[in-house]
Amino acid sequence: MKLFIPGPTHVEQDVLNAMAQYPVGHRTHAYRELHNEVREGIKDVLMTKQNVMLVTSSATGLLEAGVRNLVGKRVLNLVCGAFSQRQADITKECDIPQDTLSVPWGDGFTPKQVDEALKNGDYDAVTLVHNETSTGVMNPLKEIAQIVQKYDDVLFIVDAVSSMSGVEIKMDEWGIDFIVASVQKAWALPPGFAILGLSDKALERAKLIPQSQRGHYFDILKLAKADAKNETPITPSIPHIYGLKLRLQKIREEGLYARFNRHHEMANKVRNWGKARFGLYAKDGFASDTLTCFTNDCGIDLDAFGKAMESRGFLISGGYGDLKGKTFRIAHLGALHHEDIDELIAVMDEVLIEL
Amino acid sequence: MKLFIPGPTHVEQDVLNAMAQYPVGHRTHAYRELHNEVREGIKDVLMTKQNVMLVTSSATGLLEAGVRNLVGKRVLNLVCGAFSQRQADITKECDIPQDTLSVPWGDGFTPKQVDEALKNGDYDAVTLVHNETSTGVMNPLKEIAQIVQKYDDVLFIVDAVSSMSGVEIKMDEWGIDFIVASVQKAWALPPGFAILGLSDKALERAKLIPQSQRGHYFDILKLAKADAKNETPITPSIPHIYGLKLRLQKIREEGLYARFNRHHEMANKVRNWGKARFGLYAKDGFASDTLTCFTNDCGIDLDAFGKAMESRGFLISGGYGDLKGKTFRIAHLGALHHEDIDELIAVMDEVLIEL
Numbered sequence: 001m002k003l004f005i006p007g008p009t010h011v012e013q014d015v016l017n018a019m020a021q022y023p024v025g026h027r028t029h030a031y032r033e034l035h036n037e038v039r040e041g042i043k044d045v046l047m048t049k050q051n052v053m054l055v056t057s058s059a060t061g062l063l064e065a066g067v068r069n070l071v072g073k074r075v076l077n078l079v080c081g082a083f084s085q086r087q088a089d090i091t092k093e094c095d096i097p098q099d100t101l102s103v104p105w106g107d108g109f110t111p112k113q114v115d116e117a118l119k120n121g122d123y124d125a126v127t128l129v130h131n132e133t134s135t136g137v138m139n140p141l142k143e144i145a146q147i148v149q150k151y152d153d154v155l156f157i158v159d160a161v162s163s164m165s166g167v168e169i170k171m172d173e174w175g176i177d178f179i180v181a182s183v184q185k186a187w188a189l190p191p192g193f194a195i196l197g198l199s200d201k202a203l204e205r206a207k208l209i210p211q212s213q214r215g216h217y218f219d220i221l222k223l224a225k226a227d228a229k230n231e232t233p234i235t236p237s238i239p240h241i242y243g244l245k246l247r248l249q250k251i252r253e254e255g256l257y258a259r260f261n262r263h264h265e266m267a268n269k270v271r272n273w274g275k276a277r278f279g280l281y282a283k284d285g286f287a288s289d290t291l292t293c294f295t296n297d298c299g300i301d302l303d304a305f306g307k308a309m310e311s312r313g314f315l316i317s318g319g320y321g322d323l324k325g326k327t328f329r330i331a332h333l334g335a336l337h338h339e340d341i342d343e344l345i346a347v348m349d350e351v352l353i354e355l
Numbered sequence: 356m357k358l359f360i361p362g363p364t365h366v367e368q369d370v371l372n373a374m375a376q377y378p379v380g381h382r383t384h385a386y387r388e389l390h391n392e393v394r395e396g397i398k399d400v401l402m403t404k405q406n407v408m409l410v411t412s413s414a415t416g417l418l419e420a421g422v423r424n425l426v427g428k429r430v431l432n433l434v435c436g437a438f439s440q441r442q443a444d445i446t447k448e449c450d451i452p453q454d455t456l457s458v459p460w461g462d463g464f465t466p467k468q469v470d471e472a473l474k475n476g477d478y479d480a481v482t483l484v485h486n487e488t489s490t491g492v493m494n495p496l497k498e499i500a501q502i503v504q505k506y507d508d509v510l511f512i513v514d515a516v517s518s519m520s521g522v523e524i525k526m527d528e529w530g531i532d533f534i535v536a537s538v539q540k541a542w543a544l545p546p547g548f549a550i551l552g553l554s555d556k557a558l559e560r561a562k563l564i565p566q567s568q569r570g571h572y573f574d575i576l577k578l579a580k581a582d583a584k585n586e587t588p589i590t591p592s593i594p595h596i597y598g599l600k601l602r603l604q605k606i607r608e609e610g611l612y613a614r615f616n617r618h619h620e621m622a623n624k625v626r627n628w629g630k631a632r633f634g635l636y637a638k639d640g641f642a643s644d645t646l647t648c649f650t651n652d653c654g655i656d657l658d659a660f661g662k663a664m665e666s667r668g669f670l671i672s673g674g675y676g677d678l679k680g681k682t683f684r685i686a687h688l689g690a691l692h693h694e695d696i697d698e699l700i701a702v703m704d705e706v707l708i709e710l
Binding site: 001016017019022023026028030057058059060089090093211218234235238239 | 356358360362363366368371372374375376377378379380381383385411412413414415416419423444445448449450537539545546547548566567570571572573574588589590591592593594595670
C-alpha cells in the first residue's frame with residue numbers, strides 16, 4: 001500500500017532503515033552531535049538563526065504548548081477548517097482567553113482581515129494554520145506575517161504541520177515566533193515526533209507566563225535549557241532523530257528551493273488532472289502546494305473510488321470531518337515525486353473509467 | 356556499543372527492523388487491528404481487564420498527566436530519589452496541592468510509612484515510583500498497594516518506568532489506578548513512546564476534574580474515547596507500535612513469569628559479582644530486579660572505569676544527579692539475557708584488573 005493521504009505519507013525504505021539503527025544513550029557525546037546536526041539542519045530549512053526544538057510528541061502537543069506558553073492576555077484564533085478549529089478548541093479547553101475569527105471552509109485569510117481584527121482587539125498572540133489539511137487551503141503566510149509584525153506585542157503562532165519543508169518559510173525574516181510541524185507530512189518520516197521553531201521573543205514572553213500555565217512536559221523554557229546543551233529534557237525518540245538526519249541530507253542533495261518547486265509542480269499536476277471532472281475545494285488563490293482537496297462535482301461514488309484505489313495499492317483520503325462523503329484529498333508532498341504522482345494519476349484514470 | 360545503561364537499553368536487530376516497516380494510515384482498519392492487538396497484549400502483561408493507552412510522548416508527559424487528571428483535592432508524593440523528586444516537582448509546577456513524604460536516597464518505603472501518612476492527611480491520590488532508576492531501589496509495590504486500597508478515595512499513581520514488563524505487576528488485583536512506563540527500559544524498544552494503564556475509577560475521577568487542569572494532549576478522557584475505537588486522538592508513533600507488537604510476541608514466547616524470573620536471576624548475578632568490591636546503594640530488601648546501583652567502596656576511578664568499558668563497546672552508567680562520581684549503575688533488563696550479563700561481567704573484571 002502506497003500512501004497518498006495527507007499524513008502519514010510515503011517514506012522511502014532507506015529512511016525507514018536509518019530509523020532502525022541501534023540507539024545511542026541520550027546523555028552521551030554521540031547523541032549531542034546527532035542532536036546538534038539535526039537541529040542546525042532544520043534551522044536551515046526554516047531559514048532561522050534563532051531556536052529549533054526537537055519534541056517527542058505529535059504536533060498537537062505543541063499547538064497546546066503555543067497558547068499555554070505565550071498567551072498572557074488574549075489570543076486571536078484564525079479559523080478556516082477543522083485543524084484551525086481544533087486550535088481554537090484547545091485554547092478554550094486550556095482556559096486561555098481568546099476570540100475566534102472565522103472564514104467559511106474552503107476560504108483562507110487575507111492580510112486585511114487579520115489587520116482589522118488585530119486593530120480592533122487587545123491581543124498578545126495570534127494563531128494561524130498555514131496549510132489547512134482538512135480543506136487544502138494554504139494561507140498567505142508571508143503577507144499575514146507582515147501584518148502581525150506591525151503589532152509589536154502580538155506573537156505569531158503558526159501551525160505548519162502539513163507545509164513545513166514543502167514550501168518556503170522564512171521564519172526570521174517574516175517574523176514568526178512559534179512554528180510547529182509533525183514529521184509525517186512534508187518531512188516524510190513515520191509519525192511520532194514534532195519540530196518547533198521558536199523566536200527569542202517567544203522565549204522572553206514565556207518567562208512572564210506562570211509556570212502552572214506552561215506546565216512541565218511542554219514548557220518551552222525547559223526545552224530551550226536542555227537544547228542549549230544539545231539535549232532534550234527527556235529521553236527523545238532517537239529513531240525519529242536518526243530519520244531526520246537522513247531526511248536533511250536528502251533535502252540538501254535536492255536543494256531547498258528545488259524541493260519547494262517540486263511541491264509546487266506536483267500540486268499543479270494534480271490540480272490540472274482533476275479539474276476536468278472535479279472542483280477545487282479551496283477558493284481561488286488559496287490552493288495548497290502540498291495537498292489538494294477536490295469536490296465531487298461529477299457525483300461519483302467516492303467510497304467505491306477510494307476502495308478501488310486501495311485494492312490497487314494506493315491509499316488516498318476521503319473528506320475530513322464535515323466534508324466526509326463530499327470531498328476527497330490527495331497529498332503531493334515529502335518523499336513523493338513526479339513519477340509517483342504520474343503513476344497515481346494513471347491508476348485513478350483507470351479506476352474512474354471502471355466506476 | 357552495547358547498552359547496559361538504565362535506558363535506552365539494548366534492542367535486538369529484529370525489533371529495530373520491525374519498527375522500519377512502511378507506515379499504515381492511522382484511521383484505517385489495518386491500524387485499528389494493530390492497535391487492538393498491541394493494547395490487549397499489554398493488558399496481559401499488566402494483568403488487567405481495565406484500560407491501557409498507547410501514548411506518543413516520553414513517560415514524563417504521563418507523570419504530569421497523572422496528577423493533572425486525577426487530583427481534585429491533594430496528592431501525597433512519595434520521594435526516595437531523583438525521579439520521585441521530579442514527580443513532586445512536576446506536581447508543584449502544575450499548582451496541584453501536594454505534600455511530600457521523603458525517605459533518604461537508597462531507602463524505599465514501607466507500607467507502614469504510607470499508611471501513617473495517608474491516615475494523617477486529606478488526600479485523594481498518592482504517587483509512588485516503583486523502581487527508582489537513580490538509586491536502584493525497588494519499592495514493595497504490592498504491599499503498598501494493599502495499604503492504599505484501604506483508602507477508598509485515594510487513587511494510586513505509579514511510575515513503573517523502569518520496572519513494567521520486567522517484574523510482576525497485577526494492576527487490577529493490587530488496585531493500581533494509573534501506571535506509567537516508557538518503552539526504552541524493560542520493554543526494550545528505542546525511546547519515544549509511553550504506555551499507560553488506567554483503572555475505570557481513574558476515568559471516573561477525571562470527569563470531575565476541570566478541563567483546563569486536564570489540558571488537551573494528555574487528557575485521559577480523550578485518550579480513552581479514541582481508544583474505544585482502537586485509535587489514538589492524534590497520529591501516533593506507528594514505528595513504536597510495530598516494535599511493541601513484536602516485543603509482545605517475544606514476551607509470549609518466553610512466558611511472562613519466565614521473563615520476570617530472568618530479570619530476578621540477572622539481578623542476583625550482577626549483585627553477587629559486585630559485592631566483593633562494591634556496596635549496594637539500595638538498603639537491604641529494596642534492591643531492584645531491573646537495575647543495580649553500586650557504591651564505590653574500593654575507591655576506583657569511576658570515570659576511567661566507565662571510559663575503559665566504553666572503549667570495549669559496553670556502555671554502563673554513572674551515578675545520577677547528586678550521586679554522580681559516587682555510584683555507578685548497571686541495567687539488567689528487557690532484551691538483555693544471561694549471556695549478555697556474563698559477557699559484561701567478564702569485561703568488567705578485565706578492566707578492573709587493568710585500572
